[in-house]
Amino acid sequence: MDLLATLETFAEQCNQNQRLRKMNRDWTRLVELWATDTDQRYWLKSEAGWITSGSGEAMDAELKISARHDILHDIFSGVITPTEPYNAGDLLVKGRQDDMMRLDIITLLIWGE
Numbered sequence: 001m002d003l004l005a006t007l008e009t010f011a012e013q014c015n016q017n018q019r020l021r022k023m024n025r026d027w028t029r030l031v032e033l034w035a036t037d038t039d040q041r042y043w044l045k046s047e048a049g050w051i052t053s054g055s056g057e058a059m060d061a062e063l064k065i066s067a068r069h070d071i072l073h074d075i076f077s078g079v080i081t082p083t084e085p086y087n088a089g090d091l092l093v094k095g096r097q098d099d100m101m102r103l104d105i106i107t108l109l110i111w112g113e
Helices: 003-016 016-025 069-076 082-089 097-111
Strands: 029-035 040-047 050-055 063-067 092-094
Touching: 003 016, 003 029, 003 040, 003 050, 003 069, 003 097, 016 097, 029 069, 029 097, 063 069, 063 097
Parallel strands: 029 063
Antiparallel strands: 029 040, 040 050, 063 092
16 A cells, blocks of 8 residues: 555545635645554645645644554545544544544545545
């Protein structure tokens, strides 16, 4: 499971979705993803409706998400929703509530329920 490739596919799906691009046109955020079991860090950036992704630490990230590698992979590939691991305590999110909800909505619009 290559999480970076999964995040790149996720970003591509977001960028191809006209509705999402319009919804996110004024949402500029840097999201850091930390795979706790592998100690690898990745990032997603939303700017002017476009999502980009990469690997490495995201300095000054407004939203920080941490979970095991497989959980992050499953969320961003659409296998599971973020709600399940979040409620189980396996997904930790630090940031503003509205940013967390926005990311949840994005995953639902891309992958469905």
